[in-house]
Amino acid sequence: MTANAVQADSRPSPRKRAGNGAAPRDVADDVGLDALVGHAGYAVRRFQIWIFQDFIKTLGEVDIRPTQYSVLTVIGANPGLSQMAVAKRLGIERARLVHLLDSLEQRKLVKRTKSKEDRRSHALHLTAQGETALAKFKRLAAEHERHVEAKIGKENRAQLLRILAGFT
Amino acid sequence: MTANAVQADSRPSPRKRAGNGAAPRDVADDVGLDALVGHAGYAVRRFQIWIFQDFIKTLGEVDIRPTQYSVLTVIGANPGLSQMAVAKRLGIERARLVHLLDSLEQRKLVKRTKSKEDRRSHALHLTAQGETALAKFKRLAAEHERHVEAKIGKENRAQLLRILAGFT
């Protein structure tokens, strides 16, 4: 956050008026980026920060973060998957997935069952409660996507998804 | 990492052959994403991971990470800036910038000078060594951008920059 011209900043009036401390004019408003502009990584990073924060805010009422959402979605679409499979598919460390599942299991959204085919692994399923919850999460996620459309434009969002389809 | 079809994975042969442990076929190769496809945030996250790793690898020989590069670039383009100004411009916590500058100052790339206009703040400048170093960093960064072009296509990269220009 503390972005630049992005969304509603914390300064309603341009110039910030007087009344507080130093800073003749609002500092760093016209700092040249120069070489930074034109770097794909920088733009993507800033956008990613924005989009994640909107996701977190939009799904805030149900307390679901992007990674949790992706885990639930994959399990919901592929019941019985092992932790290894989920981790591999989402590019998450399996060590990290352990904590994620601990949290989701405490909330009664996911269930770990000992697999009978491979007793090392756990078969992952959504609970009944998890199913209905995920349905709600998906509605909120769709709302979040509409925010993205409102931010960058419907056409541009579609373009973006097309360009980055190979990374999904 | 541990992406999917992204760059050179750690498995040269498709199917991974036998010779090791379990997994009849390489697990999680055809796991349905379904609902995850079509989420801008997910695609952007995966892309951002890829692009940062390529940046880190390409600038690995000089040991410069994306954030460090952005700090050096801004200071180089706007000598005399305060830490507050840099932090605000890049969306970095000023507390975080302290450590970043500590590191860059130890490496003799940046110099903190007590500002005479405002004795609370530090004026930031590149050292002579920092100038020449940054020139090299920029060449490597340009090489990184070429990797991005090779990955998603020249046209698509330009599209991306245009779409996300508002976040820069």
Added chain:
DNA sequence: GAAAGATTGTTGTTGACGACAACAATTGCC
């Protein structure tokens, strides 16, 4: 059939990173 090697889930450590809170020094406003 048994040993050797690999995989799965788990725990723990490390380091980068963002969000906050508190503090001394300094500045601007009244």
Added chain:
DNA sequence: GGCAATTGTTGTCGTCAACAACAATCTTTC
């Protein structure tokens, strides 16, 4: 001059990725 605000700094907390090590289990191989 006094008070509020800003700047740089330090420290804490929580998230997250990258590793390493371990027990249990499976596959391969002899």
